[in-house]
Amino acid sequence: MNNLHSGLLYSLTGVTALASMSSCASQKKTEEQKPFNIVYIMTDDHTAQMMSCYDKRYMETPNLDRIANDGVRFTNSFVANSLSGPSRACMITGKHSCANKFYDNTTCVFDSSQQTFPKLLQKAGYQTALVGKWHLESLPTGFNYWEIVPGQGDYYNPRFITMQNDTIEKQGYLTNLITDMSIDWMENQRDKDKPFCILIHHKAIHRNWLPELKYLNEYEDKTFTMPDNFYDDYEGRPAAAAQEMSIFKDMDIMYDTKMLDMNKDSRLKSAYLNFIGRLTPEERKQYDDFYAPIIKEFYQKNPQGKELADWKFQRYMRDYAKVVKTLDDNVGRVLDYLKEKNLLDNTLVVYTSDQGFYMGEHGWFDKRFMYEESMRTPLIMRLPKGFDRKGDITEMVQNIDYAPTFLELAGVPVPEDIHGVSLLPLLKGEHPQNWRNALYYHFYEYPAEHMVKRHYGVRTDRYKLIHFYNDIDMWELYDLQSDPMEMHNLYGQAEYEPVVKELKEELLKLQEQYNDPVRFSPDRDKE
Incomplete structure (x- = not known):
């Protein structure tokens, strides 16, 4: 073999080898960059007190605990408006009620033409699905597949609204049926060449807590x-x-x-x-x-x-726990399916509720108030491969943060008008110095069921300042460190005037940041 031929052969061999190496690297890069799936499980009125990964006093929730034990548990997770429909609108838009315009359950219809994270994921090539509770009055948009319950839905032999706008009845217990339909979509109906995001939204644990018959x-x-x-006198x-x-x-x-x-x-x-x-x-x-x-x-x-x-109280707690038990079973079914299909490494699994709930605190059931048991909501996540964070995340987060988190995880640009912030830095184990130090809350539904006054407020890591307005003009201040049960209103006490001044400044700043037109007047309040 002459030198020219030998050199040419060597060069070709080298090019082939380099091409092969380049191809492997490209393939590996493609595999590494494969978009993550999102399984977002949300319940209604499920409070952290009734999850054993948060509170072991009342019941065991082994499957929910699996998510927390294998992933992360947020210990300071809150909502922006503690009411089913408004909370869902905040979640799906990443914006406070003042921006998404779904203020309450009694007077509002969700504007389905507005920007939502499922629409943005869909544009980026995701398969999107919603099964279960929607509760926004209009029909869902931004989903390749959806099937929802009318209004609050029925626990027993429930009705569903289909994409053809037909109402059909299915035999069985609602929590089981929603899981059946969700798994069926993941297994048989979606395009498996595309990443997916499914919203599995349960009616459970909503009033009136009708248990599965076997429980x-x-x-x-x-x-x-x-x-x-429990016997609070509300002094x-x-x-x-x-x-x-x-x-x-x-x-x-x-x-x-x-x-x-x-x-x-x-x-x-x-x-x-x-x-x-x-x-x-x-x-x-x-x-x-x-x-x-x-x-x-x-x-x-x-x-x-x-x-x-x-x-x-005892009857309420028993019925509530029974409904949670079936829910926990079904969370286990979803986790088992993802594991069986080798999807866990490439899927973010999120479990949360649309708000918290009172389990007898202050003598109450329901939610609505800015007090802790209502504003605080459970949030646990099982992270996909590459996110090594485990254990507790203590930074204050809010349900307006879910949309930007899902978008950033999918590699989709987060629109500037979204109020929330992505949780991805926290999921990566980072502790950003500029993380928020205060949360804004606003409840609008009055007069209505349960007659909770309209109010807005600000929460920091230690204090909470609330202004009740409309047919009342009252302020409340709580030191969450010394009074975690929020029994002693400190507003008006001279020694707390500097704290109130600082909190009112923060409150007004947040109201201006989110462009909430319902604001207090510092001049009127004579700060």
């Missing part, structure tokens, strides 16, 4: 510990005193605690009959057989006063 007997032998402030807090969400006074004896007596009446009796009227005759017999002896004993004893309040 009717669960927790019946358990006595739940009553919160220390110095007239807005708290004016609410209608008391377990003792406002929890309906038939609708909420299931003590049905056809010879008696209650405000929500007809609604309750409609709910359980969805059961088949065989299911209804099983349901009635369980409740019959409890109903008989209740009306025989006819508890009053504190005895009735205690009894209602």
Whole structure:
């Protein structure tokens, strides 16, 4: 072989080798840059007190704990408006209610033409899906597939609205059905050559806490510990005193605690009959057989006063826990599916609720107030491969942050008009020096169910300042370090005037930043 031919052969061999190496590197790079999937599981009114990865007093949630144990748990996660529809609008747009314009559940219809993170993901090539609760009055947009429950939905043999705008009925328990449909979409309906984002949105754990029939007997032998402030007298807090969400006074004896007596009446009796009227005759017999002896004993004893309040609390806690138990089962089913299909390494799994809930704190059920149990929401994530952060994340985050997080994870530019900030730096183990030090909150729905006054406020790591307005003009200040149960309103005390001044400045700054037209006037308040 002559030198020219030998050199040419060597060169060609080198080029081939280099090309092969380049091809492998390119393939490896492509594999490394494959977009992450997003499985976003959200429940309704599930509070951190009823998740054992946050609070072990009441019940065990082993499958939810799997997410926290394998990933991260946010210990300071909050919402911007503690009400189902508005909270969902904040989440899907990444904006406060003043910008997405869905203020409350009673007067608003979500403008489906506005920018949402599913639409932006869809434009970037993602397959997007929504199954379960939507609760924004208009039909969903920005999804390749959706099937939603009308309004709040039904626990038993529920109805669904399809993409063809047909309403159909399915047999079964709603939480199980939503999971069935979600797994079916991931397995059989999506384009598997594309990354996906699915929103699995449950009705659970919403009032009136109707359990899956197989769990009717669960927790019946358990006595739940009553919160220390169950018998709150609301001293110095007239807005708290004016609410209608008391377990003792406002929890309906038939609708909420299931003590049905056809010879008696209650405000929500007809609604309750409609709910359980969805059961088949065989299911209804099983349901009635369980409740019959409890109903008989209740009306025989006819508890009053504190005895009735205690009894209602126990029934509420048991029913709530039963609904959580089925939810936890179904979170496990989703995790098992992702593991079986080798999707966990490339998927961000998020579990949260649309807000927190009162489990007897201040004597209440429901949410709405800016107080901790309502504003605070659970948030746990199982991270895809490449994100090594595990354990607790203590920075203050809010549900307006989910949209920019999902977009940045997908490599999609985050629009400048989004109010939230991406959580990706925190998921990477970073602790940004410029992370927010205050959160803004605004609740608008009054007068309405539960009669919680309109209010807005600011929360820092230590203090919370709330202004109740509209038909009332009252301020409340809490030192969360010395008074975590928010029982002592410090507003007006001379020694806290510097704190109030600083918090009002921060509050006004946030109202201006988010362009909330409902602002307080420093001049009027004589700072």
